[in-house]
Amino acid sequence: MTDSHPAVFYTHNHFDRAHKDRRDPAWVARHLHDRDSRVWPVWRNRNLFLMGEDQPPEAVALTGAHARGLLQVAADVAFLGLEDGRAQFACDLSDQDEAALTPAMGRAEFRDLREVGVLLDAADASRLSLARGLMYWHRNHRFCPSCGAATSSVDGGHARRCGDPDCGREQFPTPHPAVIMLVTRPGPEGGACLLGRQATWPPGMMSTLAGFVDAGETLEQAVIREVAEEAGIAVENPVYMASQPWPFPSSLMLAYRATAKTTRLNVDRDELDEARWFTKAQVMDFERLGYRLPRADSVARWLIDRWLEEGP
Ligand SMILES: [Zn+2]
Numbered sequence: 170m171t172d173s174h175p176a177v178f179y180t181h182n183h184f185d186r187a188h189k190d191r192r193d194p195a196w197v198a199r200h201l202h203d204r205d206s207r208v209w210p211v212w213r214n215r216n217l218f219l220m221g222e223d224q225p226p227e228a229v230a231l232t233g234a235h236a237r238g239l240l241q242v243a244a245d246v247a248f249l250g251l252e253d254g255r256a257q258f259a260c261d262l263s264d265q266d267e268a269a270l271t272p273a274m275g276r277a278e279f280r281d282l283r284e285v286g287v288l289l290d291a292a293d294a295s296r297l298s299l300a301r302g303l304m305y306w307h308r309n310h311r312f313c314p315s316c317g318a319a320t321s322s323v324d325g326g327h328a329r330r331c332g333d334p335d336c337g338r339e340q341f342p343t344p345h346p347a348v349i350m351l352v353t354r355p356g357p358e359g360g361a362c363l364l365g366r367q368a369t370w371p372p373g374m375m376s377t378l379a380g381f382v383d384a385g386e387t388l389e390q391a392v393i394r395e396v397a398e399e400a401g402i403a404v405e406n407p408v409y410m411a412s413q414p415w416p417f418p419s420s421l422m423l424a425y426r427a428t429a430k431t432t433r434l435n436v437d438r439d440e441l442d443e444a445r446w447f448t449k450a451q452v453m454d455f456e457r458l459g460y461r462l463p464r465a466d467s468v469a470r471w472l473i474d475r476w477l478e479e480g481p
Pocket of ligand 1: 314315316317318331337
């Protein structure tokens with residue numbers, strides 16, 4: 170993507186991930202016990218925040234004695250990276266009752282990043298997104314898919330290894346690729362774009378189409394297939410625009426633009442409640458028409474905003 174576009178949310182790249190060093194357990198342990206290191210707790214997919222009355226929520230990390238207390242009861246710990254030389258870790262406290270954690274948390278509380286992410290600054294949002302996604306992965310990979318034996322965390326929390334010495338299989342926190350695409354068609358005043366809504370979404374919310382990539386499929390093929398399946402529209406020329414790690418719970422969104430070859434909609438009601446073509450003027454006036462754009466932290470919104478910026 171060109172540098173002229175604003176960054177996609179949850180992609181702020183401020184970490185030194187220290188790929189090589191984090192493989193050394195002694196290096197990881199030394200940083201883990203450093204009093205300046207910061208530990209970002211995750212509890213049942215929620216991150217820790219101080220919720221201000223009149224100000225945005227503040228992401229909360231623990232250090233020193235508070236951090237050590239948490240690490241003793243954490244199910245998993247992962248090294249996230251170095252920021253200005255200061256180590257950042259995530260830990261999973263999901264096995265604990267919330268009440269048992271309260272003394273260490275003070276006034277801070279666990280909240281869903283989906284509720285508050287958009288209110289955070291880019292660095293905090295990206296760090297918490299990584300912490301949440303990585304802790305989710307650990308919780309869901311505690312057993313070896315080959316032999317069923319228990320696995321344990323290695324590589325600073327960026328892999329898990331099977332505990333059976335005859336097996337020893339390693340797994341890695343690979344996200345699930347999903348394509349998300351803004352389909353446009355040429356026309357007067359900048360043409361139109363195709364937006365749809367799933368029945369489970371908030372009333373009036375319309376967004377770009379999206380779907381998981383099938384086995385053996387290229388990303389471009391996935392774009393073409395998904396649009397045909399969901400809306401009955403044939404598209405050509407899928408053009409890659411941007412990507413976004415999306416830890417709700419473990420996707421990598423691959424954002425495309427594609428041009429429609431046909432315009433007559435044939436909506437698959439199992440997938441979508443509604444799909445429609447909207448002109449730029451309509452999208453600009455969306456709320457008055459009774460619609461809502463997708464959440465501001467989504468790459469769907471980013472795609473729509475870029476299209477609107479192109480002007481008529
Ligand atoms: Zn195994």
